Amino acid sequence: MDAFITHTGVGVPLRRSNVDTDQIIPAEYLKRVARTGFEDGLFAAWRSDPSFVLNQPAYAAGSVLVAGPDFGTGSSREHAVWALMDYGFRVVISSRFADIFRGNSGKGGLLTAVCAQDDVELLWKVLENEPGAQVSVDLVARTASAGDIVAPFHVDDYTRWRLLEGLDDIGLTLRHEPEIAAFETTRPSHRPTTAAVAGIND
Amino acid sequence: MARTLAEKVWADHVVRQAEGEPDLLYIDLHLLHEVTSPQAFEGLRLSGRTVRRPDLTLATEDHNVPTTPGPITDLVSRTQVETLRANCAEFGVRLFPMGDAEQGIVHVVGPQLGLTQPGMTVVCGDSHTSTHGAFGALAFGIGTSEVEHVLATQTLPLAPFKTMAVTVVGQLRPGVTAKDVILAVIASIGTGGGQGYVIEYRGAAIEAMSMEERMTVCNMSIEAGARAGMIAPDETTFAYLKGRPHAPRGADWDAAVAAWRELRTDDGATFDAEVVLDADALSPYVTWGTNPGQGSPLDAAVPNPADLADQGERHAAERALAYMGLTPGTALRDVPVDTVFVGSCTNGRIEDLRAAAGVLRGRRVASSVRMLVVPGSAKVRLEAEAEGLHEVFEAAGAQWRLPGCSMCLGMNPDTLAPGERSASTSNRNFEGRQGKGGRTHLVSPLVAAATAVRGTLSSPADLDPVEA
Known part of the structure; x- marks a missing residue:
């Protein structure tokens, strides 16, 4: 997972609340075996609407999504985070996120920045008045800036630390690799392995 | 301090404990099938990681396989199975493919090989992993990113579960089976009644059950919302395991049985919740x-x-x-x-x-x-x-x-x-x-x-x- 310190990219105003994970990526995309390439499923139902914000050329290269409250509700599918990141999003700004989605985002390296709804409205205005305007997100200072607006955001200390360090769950655990190796030396010898047993089921 | 069976198995597997962080738990056996593993393997590939312990990992094809002779005709099903085969070959994981003498449903295969043993931690990207708890193992289903985590580290960061005792007293009448017991348990506590708990099934009716019957009971723990179900190992468990391909042999067998005998809830240990069911009243x-x-x-x-x-x-x-x-x-x-x-x-x-x-x-x-x-x-x-x-x-x-x-x-x-x-x-x-x-x-x-x-x-x- 890449470290996240600052990010500047095109801001996308998504004036919708309660964007659930079925809207972020519908269930039909869950049958796939790949871990990447979910960008085509992102907001699949809305993408067929020419007026949808991501279908407007100025916003198409967006990487900072500014959404209404209660983003990421519903099914726990991790594919929702994958779809956003595969599309190119690094940050979602909202006044409120669903718990599971926020947890999945932290694991995947997507920053969920919680801004006051008033600030979300101000950001929307900037991004709508000047399509293609950039948003600068500073995880050290915890601010999101666009035009004249500097909006402070909240992210919990643990998630922030992990993002700044670029540590995913596995990376975090692997920092304790010596302890895992030490534990392995203490396992009883009678515990089985899955290796074929000679003469029995090899 | 008096401890429950679940607490003992948990404590035996703690690699690391730190204030304010989940415990890091060692996993003894990781079972895989074709549905929940593809993205986990791809995650490994994307981050340049390997499978830490292929020798504690085993894969089988089950969800998508047709039960009549011939190849898989559905394209999505076939892709999942072929992906599992390619991943197992690439990462050195033993696989029982369709047609193999050991192939079968992942939760039938592990126990019949003697791979599921008392006191182990067993995980699989499948909610019915609770089945393996019948042997006194702590066994539970996990999600795809957890599958990737176990593949890479052989551990999982986990917050402790609560414990629930479901005691089935008395004796089942003829014609009344383990399935009826677990359906009655679920009807009694509800599909959310076990949420956050590891259930330990105990009491005379459970002790009288064969291993197959105990597996039926533990299998459906998840349908009561529980993370896992467990039954303390006893002579029935040992007799089932003895001589199975992956069961310990010789001096290891004796050491194992001695250790397994310790795996029961201590007198005076307290559960966070208790439920009692009367076997004689069941039909x-x-x-x-x-x-x-x-x-x-x-x-x-x-x-x-x-x-x-x-x-x-x-x-x-x-x-x-x-x-x-x-x-x-x-x-x-x-x-x-x-x-x-x-x-x-x-x-x-x-x-x-x-x-x-x-x-x-x-x-x-x-x-x-x-x-x-x-x-x-x-x-x-x-x-x-x-x-x-x-x-x-x-x-x-x-x-x-x-x-x-x-x-x-x-x-x-x-x-x-x-x-x-x-x-x-x-x-x-x-x-x-x-x-x-x-x-x-x-x-x-x-x-x-x-x-x-x-x-x-x-x-x-x-x-x-x-x-x-």
Whole structure:
């Protein structure tokens, strides 16, 4: 997972609340075996609407999504985070996120920045008045800036630390690799392995 | 300090403990199948990681495999299976593919090889991993990113579970099975009653059960919302394990048994919750609704939602009866079925097939009913054939199939048509799980077989005696 310190990219105003994970990526995309390439499923139902914000050329290269409250509700599918990141999003700004989605985002390296709804409205205005305007997100200072607006955001200390360090769950655990190796030396010898047993089921 | 069985197994596997962080738990056995592993392997590839302990990892093909001879024709199914094969080859994981002598449902394969042993931690990207708790293992289902985590580190960061004791006192009456016990437990505590808990099943009725029966009970712990189910190992457990391919041998066996004997809840240990059930009061159970908690004794009638005090439960029951096409007050024994399925990780083991064959011997499946008998593994199939059980099934008019998950879930060709009604020994009667519009009643193998004969939900006691 890449470290996240600052990010500047095109801001996308998504004036919708309660964007659930079925809207972020519908269930039909869950049958796939790949871990990447979910960008085509992102907001699949809305993408067929020419007026949808991501279908407007100025916003198409967006990487900072500014959404209404209660983003990421519903099914726990991790594919929702994958779809956003595969599309190119690094940050979602909202006044409120669903718990599971926020947890999945932290694991995947997507920053969920919680801004006051008033600030979300101000950001929307900037991004709508000047399509293609950039948003600068500073995880050290915890601010999101666009035009004249500097909006402070909240992210919990643990998630922030992990993002700044670029540590995913596995990376975090692997920092304790010596302890895992030490534990392995203490396992009883009678515990089985899955290796074929000679003469029995090899 | 007095500890529960679950707490002992947990403590034995803590690699690292730190204030404000989840415990890091070591995983002794990681089982894989084709549905929940592809993205985990790809995650490893994307981050340049390897499988830490391929020698503690084992894969089998089960969810997507057809139970009739021939290749997989569905493209999505075939891709999942082929992806598993490629991943296992690339990362050095042992795999039992379709047609292999050891292939079968992941939760049947582990125990029959003797890989599932008391005191172990066992995980799999599958909620019915709780099955392995029958051996006194701490076994639970995990999600795909956790699968990747275990592949890479052989550990999982986990917050401790709460503990619940489900004590089944007394003795089961003849014809009442482990399946009836667990359906009664779920009906009693509800599908969310076990949430956040590891359940330990105990009491005389549990102690009297065979390993197969204990697996049936632990298997459906997840249907009560529990993370895992466990049963303390005893002589029954040791006798089952002794001599199995991956069971300890020689001095290791003696050391293992000595360690396993310590794996029981200490006197004076406290559980966070306790439930007591009277085995003598139980009779064959059958579900009438669309979750495993919506069940009643077979002797009862389809319940009237209006009788339910809780508004949420009442609405759920109304919706369930509408989906199931049932009218309140209808005797459950009068409900006709089109299909009977014997199999799955809940009831696809040799004893389950023996029980069903025992009912069918000398009888015929009703002409209106199609009956599928699907062994849980290739080994179970061979064992059944060695005992001549397949001849009993075929003589009765049932279809004797190849091993797989089959009609437990609609990922393979064995599905229900819209409106088709089944009596099934599987574990989930969710809307559409066995096919869009399919209606499923969960039952024991004995009830399944008797239902196949009479064509309506029945227990063996309802059948005319077989003429000598």
